[in-house]
Amino acid sequence: MLHHGAIPERVYLNHISPLWYHQMAGPLVSSRPTLRRLSRARLLQDTNNKMQQIDSIGFAVRGALYHCPVKGEFEYHADALVLVDHQGQITEVLTPEAPGFAARCAALSEANELTELAEGQYLMPGMVDLHVHAPQWPQAGKGLDLPLYDWLQDYTFPLEAKFADVTFAREVYPHLVNALLANGTTSAVYFATVHNPASVALAEICLELGQRGYIGKVNMDDPDQCPPYYIESTEQGLADTEAFIQQVRALPGNEQQLVNPVITPRFVPSCTRAMLQGLGELAQRYHCHVQTHCSESDWARDYSQAHYGQSDVEIYQSMGLLTDRTILAHSIFLSDSDMAAIRDAGAAIAHCPLSNTYFANAAMKTREVLDGDLQVGLGTDLAGAPIPSVFHTCLDAVNHSRAREDGTNTHLPAQQRGEAGSRVSFLEAYWMATVGGGLAIDAKVGLFAPGYAFDALVVDANAPDSDLYLPEGMDTPRDRLEKLISLTRRQNIRTVWVQGRKVIQK
Ligand code: GUN
Ligand code: FE
DSSP states (O other), X not given: OOOOSOOOOOOOOSOOOHHHHHHHTSOOOOOOOOGGGOOHHHHHHHHHHHXXXXXXXXXXXXXXXXXXXXXXXXXXXXXXXEEEETTSBEEEEEOTTSTTHHHHHHHHHHTTOEEEOOTTEEEEEOEEEEEEEGGGGGGTTSSTTSOHHHXXXXXXXXXXXXXXXXXXXXXXXXXXHHHHHHXXXXXXXXXXXXXXXXHHHHHHHHHHHTOEEEEEEEEXXXXXXSOTTSOOOHHHHHHHHHHHHHHHHTOTTOTTOOEEEEEEEOOGGGSOHHHHHHHHXXXXXXXXXXXXXXXXXXXXXXXXXXXXXXOHHHHHHHTTOOSTTEEEEEOOSOOHHHHHHHHHHTOEEEEOXXXXXHHTSSOOOHHHHHHTTOEEXXXXXXXXXXXXXXXXXXXXXXXXXXXXXXXXXXTSOHHHHSOTTOOOOHHHHHHIIIIIHHHXXXXXXXXXXXXXXXXXXXXXXXXXXXXOOOOTTSOOHHHHHHHHHHHOOGGGEEEEEETTEEEEEO
């Protein structure tokens, strides 16, 4: 579906309170008197109103709906009607108790504007992936027995250097963006490479294929850590970053800011002090998102202590890089004061559980982050982990927390083995993948309510080759949602919409 009409103003959210959400989601249709009792004038007016209501929407979807507006909780409607306007925004969410529901559905169906889901299909919010290395897609699944430093030097940097050739980028990136969309990722926060043309190409490909994209041209200028074939000078890196921000914001077709530039110092070891400072200034000047790796392994943590005598959070803060638009990948070794600084800045954490299992040398304090009300969503960290699915990442987040809770050393008694009370529930993981991710990117996505973008999936338990088995009468609504979170795979995702545009249909 193409968009036309006025471009809505972007609205940035820092917090959604449950109360606000429920106010927004109230029933919205007034009841229609029976036709028999209407005068002709009244009938005309009623018809006009109905036509106006239908004209202002682009389409509607009716079916069973799940979402998790409140952390750790869920909402299920066996039958819901979601109305979407021509800009791809949700205007109304109705259930059959709403007056006029049946008539509204009939009118939409008559106007050919209604998609009705079948038995076994569920409307769910699109997934948000807060941390993806786009150029590493050809590397997915390689070298993950290595520690982080060797993996970067032996596999990652030689591959990323190839993106100096924009033709190579134009081969790799569409395959990745399509794979992520097909796996239900409607919003993705990407690291690209140091190269401007290839990074702009990634933004163009997201726009073409219809994915909400947050895209960073990577900065790395420290000759002690970056190989000579994959490095930029400080001056050139800062100039390229500024040009990149302007280019992405001005891309034709990007009037709704579906793709956004992100300031992207790779991590502390790859950047000089001057680079970090310069990027901090650009972040303030352009009010841009920022992304980077934060305290992701023993080696990275020790590097920052040895070179700055500070934690990564303290370094980013002192450089002006810890803002309410910052996304910190990993963030494993956080002190209490680091956590407070992240919360006070309104920055967000991208929790990447499977990558942490390979590279972090420790477990993420996800429980403390959730309980401390820090902003947090999930990231696949492709290709620090090989699986392009945020559904799978939900399962990884649960598993990671359970290993931490129970511990692993069988020589210790159970009470000393792990960290009691640190588990994360399936519903909390799913909240991070949807609402938490939406808050981190300052976009109204991740749930169904008026004013939110229609970024949504149809998950189909009856798809061919499905492992999702939902036999009649055996599951409560909560059971079913837990199964959907655990077992939804690419083949189950039939339809994907981003900002109301249908980008996958199978
Ligand atoms: N730290 C610095 N660069 C990278 C990267 O490409 N992947 C991961 N997982 N960690 C990093
Ligand atoms: Fe990463």
